[in-house]
Amino acid sequence: MTSYFSSDFKLAVVGGGQLGKMLLYETRKFDIQTRVLDPSPEAPARLAANYFEQGDLMDFDTVYNFGKEADVITFEIEAVNVEALERLQAEGKSVYPAPETLRKIQNKGDQKDFYTEKNIPTALYTRFEKLEDLKLSLTANQISFPFVWKSTTGGYDGKGVQVVRKQQDLDKLADVPCIAEAMIPFKNELAVIVVRNPKGEVKTYPVVEMEFHPEANQVEYVICPARIDEAVAKKAREVATKVSEAFMHVGLLAVELFQTEDDEILVNEVAPRPHNSGHYSIEGSYTNQFEQHLRAVLNLPLGETASKTGTVMVNLVGEEGYQGDVYYEKIQDILALEGVTPHIYGKRETRPFRKMGHVTIANSDLSKARAIAEKVKQTIRVITK
Amino acid sequence: MTSYFSSDFKLAVVGGGQLGKMLLYETRKFDIQTRVLDPSPEAPARLAANYFEQGDLMDFDTVYNFGKEADVITFEIEAVNVEALERLQAEGKSVYPAPETLRKIQNKGDQKDFYTEKNIPTALYTRFEKLEDLKLSLTANQISFPFVWKSTTGGYDGKGVQVVRKQQDLDKLADVPCIAEAMIPFKNELAVIVVRNPKGEVKTYPVVEMEFHPEANQVEYVICPARIDEAVAKKAREVATKVSEAFMHVGLLAVELFQTEDDEILVNEVAPRPHNSGHYSIEGSYTNQFEQHLRAVLNLPLGETASKTGTVMVNLVGEEGYQGDVYYEKIQDILALEGVTPHIYGKRETRPFRKMGHVTIANSDLSKARAIAEKVKQTIRVITK
Numbered sequence: 115m116t117s118y119f120s121s122d123f124k125l126a127v128v129g130g131g132q133l134g135k136m137l138l139y140e141t142r143k144f145d146i147q148t149r150v151l152d153p154s155p156e157a158p159a160r161l162a163a164n165y166f167e168q169g170d171l172m173d174f175d176t177v178y179n180f181g182k183e184a185d186v187i188t189f190e191i192e193a194v195n196v197e198a199l200e201r202l203q204a205e206g207k208s209v210y211p212a213p214e215t216l217r218k219i220q221n222k223g224d225q226k227d228f229y230t231e232k233n234i235p236t237a238l239y240t241r242f243e244k245l246e247d248l249k250l251s252l253t254a255n256q257i258s259f260p261f262v263w264k265s266t267t268g269g270y271d272g273k274g275v276q277v278v279r280k281q282q283d284l285d286k287l288a289d290v291p292c293i294a295e296a297m298i299p300f301k302n303e304l305a306v307i308v309v310r311n312p313k314g315e316v317k318t319y320p321v322v323e324m325e326f327h328p329e330a331n332q333v334e335y336v337i338c339p340a341r342i343d344e345a346v347a348k349k350a351r352e353v354a355t356k357v358s359e360a361f362m363h364v365g366l367l368a369v370e371l372f373q374t375e376d377d378e379i380l381v382n383e384v385a386p387r388p389h390n391s392g393h394y395s396i397e398g399s400y401t402n403q404f405e406q407h408l409r410a411v412l413n414l415p416l417g418e419t420a421s422k423t424g425t426v427m428v429n430l431v432g433e434e435g436y437q438g439d440v441y442y443e444k445i446q447d448i449l450a451l452e453g454v455t456p457h458i459y460g461k462r463e464t465r466p467f468r469k470m471g472h473v474t475i476a477n478s479d480l481s482k483a484r485a486i487a488e489k490v491k492q493t494i495r496v497i498t499k
Numbered sequence: 500m501t502s503y504f505s506s507d508f509k510l511a512v513v514g515g516g517q518l519g520k521m522l523l524y525e526t527r528k529f530d531i532q533t534r535v536l537d538p539s540p541e542a543p544a545r546l547a548a549n550y551f552e553q554g555d556l557m558d559f560d561t562v563y564n565f566g567k568e569a570d571v572i573t574f575e576i577e578a579v580n581v582e583a584l585e586r587l588q589a590e591g592k593s594v595y596p597a598p599e600t601l602r603k604i605q606n607k608g609d610q611k612d613f614y615t616e617k618n619i620p621t622a623l624y625t626r627f628e629k630l631e632d633l634k635l636s637l638t639a640n641q642i643s644f645p646f647v648w649k650s651t652t653g654g655y656d657g658k659g660v661q662v663v664r665k666q667q668d669l670d671k672l673a674d675v676p677c678i679a680e681a682m683i684p685f686k687n688e689l690a691v692i693v694v695r696n697p698k699g700e701v702k703t704y705p706v707v708e709m710e711f712h713p714e715a716n717q718v719e720y721v722i723c724p725a726r727i728d729e730a731v732a733k734k735a736r737e738v739a740t741k742v743s744e745a746f747m748h749v750g751l752l753a754v755e756l757f758q759t760e761d762d763e764i765l766v767n768e769v770a771p772r773p774h775n776s777g778h779y780s781i782e783g784s785y786t787n788q789f790e791q792h793l794r795a796v797l798n799l800p801l802g803e804t805a806s807k808t809g810t811v812m813v814n815l816v817g818e819e820g821y822q823g824d825v826y827y828e829k830i831q832d833i834l835a836l837e838g839v840t841p842h843i844y845g846k847r848e849t850r851p852f853r854k855m856g857h858v859t860i861a862n863s864d865l866s867k868a869r870a871i872a873e874k875v876k877q878t879i880r881v882i883t884k
Contacts, residue, residue, distance in 0.1 A: 145845040415835035422807040450800035458530040
């Protein structure tokens with residue numbers, strides 16, 4: 115059996131942002147040697163890596179040569195050169211999650227087609243090769259306002275997604291391959307993290323509830339467990355498991371879901387990696403999502419996904435109107451609040467809505483945690499000095 | 500107000516062993532810049548430090564020059580050059596815990612005298628300048644068998660401590676300044692971690708129960724909370740608080756205690772730093788001991804010391820008869836057990852009884868956690884391949 119712990123075994127992580135950084139903490143706990151690749155010399159994950167390389171994640175040679183030196187390769191971001199990962203896999207390296215899954219997920223049209231093919235519930239949609247085709251379809255009454263426009267590639271954190279309510283909104287859309295998706299009147303946006311290892315062992319984390327910032331289309335609060343009926347939670351975990359198994363996924367899969375007005379569960383989209391909706395798990399879960407991802411990609415037994423306590427997670431994003439050297443105004447004040455743990459990602463420069471950190475509030479009384487989260491949000495500001 | 504987070508503020512940590520390593524995780528969470536000094540080029544804490552220096556912790560110039568470049572200085576081991584810390588403090592640097600406290604604690608005779616002076620309950624003892632004086636005292640029936648011999652300096656992890664039951668045992672003792680301490684018939688060995696910041700805010704963690712390995716005199720299991728009466732627990736926390744306040748301590752103070760047969764609480768000894776008896780807090784507490792130490796030395800509000808769940812911590816020490824490249828036999832098997840989190844310190848070489856890591860078992864049912872801990876202990880072995 116491979117010995118990962120305090121050995122010469124090497125794990126490569128493509129991408130060195132905050133997800134990579136938090137994953138790296140866990141590799142330290144296991145004392146696993148790591149290689150990290152990121153375009154930024156100030157990547158948050160740089161410090162805890164045994165070896166750091168600055169390079170373009172979309173460049174075939176860079177990713178291929180970087181991965182070649184490792185035993186297992188994983189990634190913390192979807193925007194990576196898939197061909198290089200495929201080549202590494204073909205040459206016998208373990209690449210988890212699988213490059214073919216990443217390829218499907220990178221293209222939102224292919225992702226939706228996959229759900230349809232696998233009988234996974236998702237909102238109705240139509241694919242278009244260019245903007246003109248979408249307009250023709252509207253004229254022909256094949257689709258109608260309002261709908262959600264999504265660029266099939268390159269979308270991230272609300273970019274590449276637009277709600278289109280009227281004719282003029284069409285002017286904001288880029289002329290790229292896209293989908294038009296039915297707008298779902300939903301009660302809640304939920305997420306379930308599923309973990310699966312190569313042996314096929316699979317577990318789900320509890321359902322979380324996401325509250326979005328109305329303007330930035332970024333998650334503002336993540337509440338665990340979601341305040342929903344047990345039957346709905348059960349259905350959500352079942353649907354998420356189905357998605358993971360359809361992909362024969364290895365590693366974490368974060369499945370974002372809609373709970374419709376009539377309590378249907380629809381898959382919105384997935385991320386094949388640790389996810390913002392699972393940050394609560396560092397404080398809340400018996401095994402946090404980062405350790406869990408590590409266990410999965412190393413084919414170790416999976417850890418417990420249950421929670422030790424209720425949690426609410428607050429994203430810390432750059433305040434509008436500020437750009438430059440970051441300053442966490444009143445962070446001392448939030449440290450005095452009950453059950454608060456801050457996670458500062460280590461980006462020196464803030465800009466509007468940039469993810470700069472998050473704060474977890476742990477409390478056995480979830481409504482108390484939610485109230486403290488509100489206070490955190492109202493107190494701390496990510497600005498410049 | 501000083502800005503610690505993602506700024507140019509620098510924290511120096513003297514010592515880079517496993518305690519430094521775990522403290523470093525927390526500095527990453529806060530994005531605080533760190534400097535670490537350790538004699539070993541393979542120090543466990545090396546990887547997550549912004550700056551690492553290899554050097555002798557007992558050398559005045561090394562420690563002084565290392566500390567001079569930082570804003571706040573702390574340490575993770577008692578065996579450091581106190582004069583250098585005193586000089587840094589005299590020159591206006593914040594050194595926490597205080598060098599004068601460290602000086603008292605480094606000498607077990609002075610430590611005991613301090614307890615006597617401050618009216619803190621501790622076992623009766625007599626100080627001797629040399630072995631000959633102790634022998635004369637025995638002959639004169641001023642002390643009698645059995646007693647506990649402790650070298651006043653240099654003791655660590657059971658070294659420098661001997662139970663002396665009969666005349667022949669005297670031959671094992673070094674001819675150094677020492678104390679002879681009355682042997683306390685105790686029910687339990689307990690510990691309480693106290694945290695205090697410069698503002699004087701003070702909190703105690705729950706009382707933990709320690710089970711020692713009979714041979715190595717090292718802690719084998721730490722159980723939180725201790726399975727003792729509430730009145731005894733209350734008394735233990737009060738005594739520990741009194742010790743912290745007597746020292747005007749800043750940072751963590753781990754207070755090891757005896758619970759006597761008639762439920763008295765006596766102070767055994769203290770450690771002015773994160774402590775093995777607090778490792779459970781990473782998984783168990785709302786704020787773990789390492790984050791707490793950081794909050795204290797940075798004069799930030801203290802975090803919550805309550806537990807989210809019951810925990811049992813198992814030390815992983817090198818198996819007798821093995822020395823060389825470490826191999827964690829059957830670590831995969833323990834990962835399959837409920838609520839298990841391993842912490843591998845990253846030492847490449849094992850030797851008998853060397854602290855190589857620890858495992859925390861978290862469970863809302865403490866007796867279940869204790870049973871799983873037993874299984875962990877029986878399964879994993881720290882050996883060579």
